[in-house]
Amino acid sequence: MKTIKIFIASALLLVAQTSSAISLSFNPAAANINTGDSVAIDLMIHDLGATGAPSLGAFYLSVGFDNTVVGFDSVDYAGFLGNTDPAFFETSIATTVNPDNVELDNFSFLFDFELDALQSADFLLATLNFTGINTGSSDLQLSVFDLSDALGNDITSGVSTSTGLITVNQSAVPLPSLLTLLLAALVSSYLGRAAIKIRS
Numbered sequence: 001m002k003t004i005k006i007f008i009a010s011a012l013l014l015v016a017q018t019s020s021a022i023s024l025s026f027n028p029a030a031a032n033i034n035t036g037d038s039v040a041i042d043l044m045i046h047d048l049g050a051t052g053a054p055s056l057g058a059f060y061l062s063v064g065f066d067n068t069v070v071g072f073d074s075v076d077y078a079g080f081l082g083n084t085d086p087a088f089f090e091t092s093i094a095t096t097v098n099p100d101n102v103e104l105d106n107f108s109f110l111f112d113f114e115l116d117a118l119q120s121a122d123f124l125l126a127t128l129n130f131t132g133i134n135t136g137s138s139d140l141q142l143s144v145f146d147l148s149d150a151l152g153n154d155i156t157s158g159v160s161t162s163t164g165l166i167t168v169n170q171s172a173v174p175l176p177s178l179l180t181l182l183l184a185a186l187v188s189s190y191l192g193r194a195a196i197k198i199r200s
Contacts, residue, residue, distance in 0.1 A: 021159070036171055037171075043124070044122060058147070058148040063101060070130040071131045076129070
C-alpha cells in the first residue's frame with residue numbers, strides 16, 4: 001500500500017510539473033501587413049507563479065526573422081523585471097541587432113519578493129517592431145539561451161516556444177481621386193475646344 005501511495009504522489013507531481021511548464025509565445029501569432037507598414041509583436045511568457053514563486057529574474061533569447069521580407073525597427077522592454085530606465089538601476093538591458101535576428105538580454109536587480117509582486121503567471125516581456133519591406137512571409141523563431149528565476153536558478157529546461165508569422169502583401173496602388181479625374185476631364189475638354197478654334 002505504501003508503494004502505491006508513493007507511486008500516486010510521484011505521478012501527481014509529474015502531472016503538476018508538466019501542466020505548469022513555462023512557455024513563450026508571440027501575440028499576435030500571425031500578422032498581415034502591406035509593404036511599408038509597421039507591426040508591433042508582443043513577446044509573452046506564460047505559466048509562472050501568480051504573484052509568487054517562481055518569478056522571472058532574467059532572460060536572454062533571440063528572435064529570428066527573414067530580413068528579405070521584414071526589417072527590424074526597435075524593441076520596447078516591459079517593466080515586469082523592474083524599471084527599464086537606467087537611472088533607477090533596477091534592470092540591466094542589452095539588445096544586439098544582427099542581420100536576421102535580434103538578441104534580447106534583460107537582467108533584474110530586484111529582490112525576489114519585489115518580482116513576485118510585479119509579475120503574474122502570464123505577462124509581457126517585450127514588444128518588437130517590424131516594417132514590411134518585400135512581399136512574402138517571415139517566420140518569427142525563438143531561441144532561448146537563458147531563463148532564470150528571481151533567485152538566479154536556471155529554469156530554461158523544459159521551456160516551450162511558439163513560432164510567429166508576419167505576412168507582407170503588396171501595397172495597393174491608390175486610385176485617382178474623383179477631383180483629379182474631373183480636373184483631367186475639364187483640361188482635356190478645354191484643350192479639345194482650343195484645338196477646334198485654331199483649326200477654324
